Structure formats: structure tokens, C-alpha cells
Amino acid sequence: MVLEVHTRTYHLFPFKISHKRRRLYPLPGTKQGRQENLWHVQSLNLVKCVWRQVLLSGDSQIGDVLRSPSRPLFVAAEFGNFEFIVELIRSYPDLIWKVDEQSRSIFHIAVMHRQEKIFNLINDIGAHKDLITSYKDANNCNMLHLAGKLAPLHRLKIVSGAALQMQRELLWFKEVEKNVQPLYKEMRDTKGRTPCMLFTEEHEGLVKGGERWMKDTATSCMLVATLITTVMFAAIFTVPGGNNNATGTPIFLRSKSFLIFATSDALALFSSVTSILMFLSILTSRYAEEDFLESLPKRLIIGLTTLFFSIASMLIAFSASFFIVLRHQLAWVVIPVALTACIPVTLFAFLQFPLLADVMHSTYGSGIFSRKTKDMLY
Numbered sequence: 001m002v003l004e005v006h007t008r009t010y011h012l013f014p015f016k017i018s019h020k021r022r023r024l025y026p027l028p029g030t031k032q033g034r035q036e037n038l039w040h041v042q043s044l045n046l047v048k049c050v051w052r053q054v055l056l057s058g059d060s061q062i063g064d065v066l067r068s069p070s071r072p073l074f075v076a077a078e079f080g081n082f083e084f085i086v087e088l089i090r091s092y093p094d095l096i097w098k099v100d101e102q103s104r105s106i107f108h109i110a111v112m113h114r115q116e117k118i119f120n121l122i123n124d125i126g127a128h129k130d131l132i133t134s135y136k137d138a139n140n141c142n143m144l145h146l147a148g149k150l151a152p153l154h155r156l157k158i159v160s161g162a163a164l165q166m167q168r169e170l171l172w173f174k175e176v177e178k179n180v181q182p183l184y185k186e187m188r189d190t191k192g193r194t195p196c197m198l199f200t201e202e203h204e205g206l207v208k209g210g211e212r213w214m215k216d217t218a219t220s221c222m223l224v225a226t227l228i229t230t231v232m233f234a235a236i237f238t239v240p241g242g243n244n245n246a247t248g249t250p251i252f253l254r255s256k257s258f259l260i261f262a263t264s265d266a267l268a269l270f271s272s273v274t275s276i277l278m279f280l281s282i283l284t285s286r287y288a289e290e291d292f293l294e295s296l297p298k299r300l301i302i303g304l305t306t307l308f309f310s311i312a313s314m315l316i317a318f319s320a321s322f323f324i325v326l327r328h329q330l331a332w333v334v335i336p337v338a339l340t341a342c343i344p345v346t347l348f349a350f351l352q353f354p355l356l357a358d359v360m361h362s363t364y365g366s367g368i369f370s371r372k373t374k375d376m377l378y
Contacts, residue, residue: 073088073095073098074109077115078112080115086121089121096125097132104135105135113155119176122179123179123371130181142184142195143179144173144184145187147173147177148202150202150206156168161217161358162213164297165206165209165210167293168362169206170289171367218279221275221303224311225275232272232317236262239258257320261324267310268314272307275302275307278302279299279303282299285299297359297362301356301359308348315341
């Protein structure tokens with residue numbers, strides 16, 4: 001009876017994961033958000049109560065639960081039910097030694113399904129980590145081999161773009177590599193493949209997809225940057241208001257608006273040229289696996305940032321030029337036009353910011369393996 005209730009409880013509990021996979025995030029203040037928070041707390045409390053009953057039944061009952069068809073411990077690791085696993089291990093620490101039918105622990109399952117919060121728990125078990133990471137399955141694959149395999153599709157789609165997906169896979173491989181003994185980096189499976197060889201074989205298609213995605217993005221952005229460079233270069237020779245016929249100097253040279261125009265024109269030109277060079281370096285890159293870790297993302301960040309800056313500077317130069325030409329005849333039009341010029345900049349920011357934020361977080365942020373105190377096991 002306890003086993004049946006426990007199994008039902010577990011299948012109720014992963015609601016949080018299913019919402020995450022559908023990319024639905026109800027706001028905390030809404031009715032749906034409050035209901036799901038309540039459901040989450042009630043489910044966790046129910047798990048605690050049922051698990052306490054299981055512990056009182058003795059080791060035999062615990063073994064029956066873990067060997068049940070639902071295999072709650074390993075299914076929880078697969079779907080990333082962090083709270084569920086922490087609650088079980090805190091009350092029964094020996095669970096870290098449990099393995100499935102293929103001799104894989106919950107940490108091996110977490111690596112296979114790219115569940116970083118659960119894998120991070122391996123840092124809380126001390127010297128036992130070396131023993132657990134030494135487990136091998138029937139194909140002689142260790143934990144690093146599992147990190148070398150391609151992640152499940154639903155875990156790859158956490159980030160957008162094949163290049164960022166490749167970066168995330170490299171981050172996983174490097175992290176697992178730091179947690180295994182050096183000997184296991186050269187261990188071969190039954191097909192004679194080392195973890196690095198397996199990684200290269202499994203991610204061949206993702207590398208090609210990342211290269212295609214990077215080149216398409218760089219080509220599109222480079223076209224825009226080239227147009228801005230052309231316009232800004234020509235604009236400085238056709239200054240608003242014209243030039244003095246005698247001296248050749250601009251008529252409005254001493255005007256503050258002209259200073260704004262000249263400065264923003266120069267900034268737009270220089271930043272767009274920088275953007276072109278960055279995207280050109282992306283197009284001519286060798287596209288090795290390691291390039292997706294830092295080199296290519298950094299170039300993309302610089303390229304997108306300077307492109308945004310050049311667009312903003314170009315529109316400032318346009319507004320200043322518009323003000324110089326029409327400030328006496330149509331002064332009332334200047335402010336609406338200047339406000340309208342903010343629309344393209346804002347639109348570009350909203351469209352490209354998610355991509356730029358993802359790249360910056362993966363490359364310069366705390367990373368997917370960052371931890372908070374509440375995420376620690378003990």
C-alpha cells in the first residue's frame with residue numbers, strides 16, 4: 001500500500017518539470033501561479049510523509065520501492081526533480097550508491113539527461129565522488145562517455161541556435177571531465193572509443209548546424225553593418241545645411257546640433273566597421289569544436305553589441321540633421337520625429353536581446369553549474 005501511494009505521489013510531483021518543458025511560466029502573483037505553488041508545496045510535503053513511512057518499514061521496503069517499475073529515484077534524476085532527490089538522500093544517504101540495471105547512479109543519469117542541479121550534488125558527497133564516477137556500464141562507458149553522447153532533444157532546445165547548443169554540450173563535457181579521474185579520460189568503450197572520440201562522433205551534426213547558424217547570423221548582420229558604414233561615410237561629405245563656398249567649412253559648424261551630428265556619425269561609422277570585422281572573423285573561422293566554447297560566442301557578442309550601437313548612433317545623427325535643417329520652418333515636427341527614431345532601436349533591442357543575453361550568460365555569466373546555498377545537499 002505504501003509503495004502504491006509513493007508511486008502515485010511521485011507521478012504527481014513532476015508537474016513543475018512538465019510545465020518547464022512546455023515553456024509555460026505562470027506569474028507568481030496570478031491565480032494559476034498561486035495554485036501551482038500550493039500544489040508544489042503539498043506534493044513535496046506528501047513525498048516527505050510517504051518517504052518517512054518507507055524508512056520506518058526497513059531496508060527491504062526501501063529496496064522494493066527503488067526496484068519498482070516506476071524506479072522513482074532514477075526517473076526523478078532523469079526529469080530533474082531536484083527537491084525530490086534531495087529529500088530522499090538527506091533522509092537516506094545510502095541512496096547515492098544505488099544503481100539501475102545498467103550500473104548507472106543518479107549522477108550518471110543526470111549527466112545523460114543534462115540535469116545540472118542534480119549533477120552538482122556530486123560535489124557535496126566528498127571523497128565518495130571518486131568511487132561513484134568510476135562506475136561503468138555494460139558497454140564499458142564511464143561517466144565521461146555519457147557526457148560525450150548527444151543530449152536529448154528537449155534538453156538541447158533549452159538554448160536557441162545550434163552554436164549555443166554546442167557551447168552548452170562543451171560546458172557539460174568540460175565539467176564532467178573535471179570530476180573524473182585522469183585515467184578515465186582515455187578509457188575506451190567496447191567499440192574502442194575514448195570519451196573525446198565519442199563526443200566528436202556524436203556531435204558532428206551539431207557542429208555543422210552550429211557552423212551554418214553562425215554563418216547565417218553573421219552574414220545577415222554583416223549586410224546591415226555594411227549598409228550603415230556606406231551611409232555614414234557618405235553623410236559626412238554631405239553635411240546638413242551645406243558648406244561655405246569661400247572656405248568650404250560647414251555653415252552650422254559651431255552649432256551644438258551639428259556637433260551631435262558629427263560625433264554620432266563618426267561613432268556609427270567606427271562601430272559598424274568594428275561589427276563588420278567581427279562578423280567577417282566569424283565567417284572565416286575554422287569552426288573547430290573548441291571554437292564554440294569561447295572564441296565564436298565572444299566574437300558574436302562584440303559584433304551584435306557594436307551593430308546595435310551603430311544603429312543607435314545612426315538614428316541620433318539623423319535626428320540631429322533633421323533638427324538642423326527644419327528647426328526654423330517646422331520646429332514642431334522635430335520632437336515627434338526624434339521619438340519615432342527610437343522605435344527601430346527599441347525594436348532591434350527587443351528582437352536581438354534574448355540572443356545576446358543567452359550568449360553573454362553562457363560565456364561570461366556564472367554558468368549553468370553555478371550553485372546557491374539552498375541547492376546544496378548538506
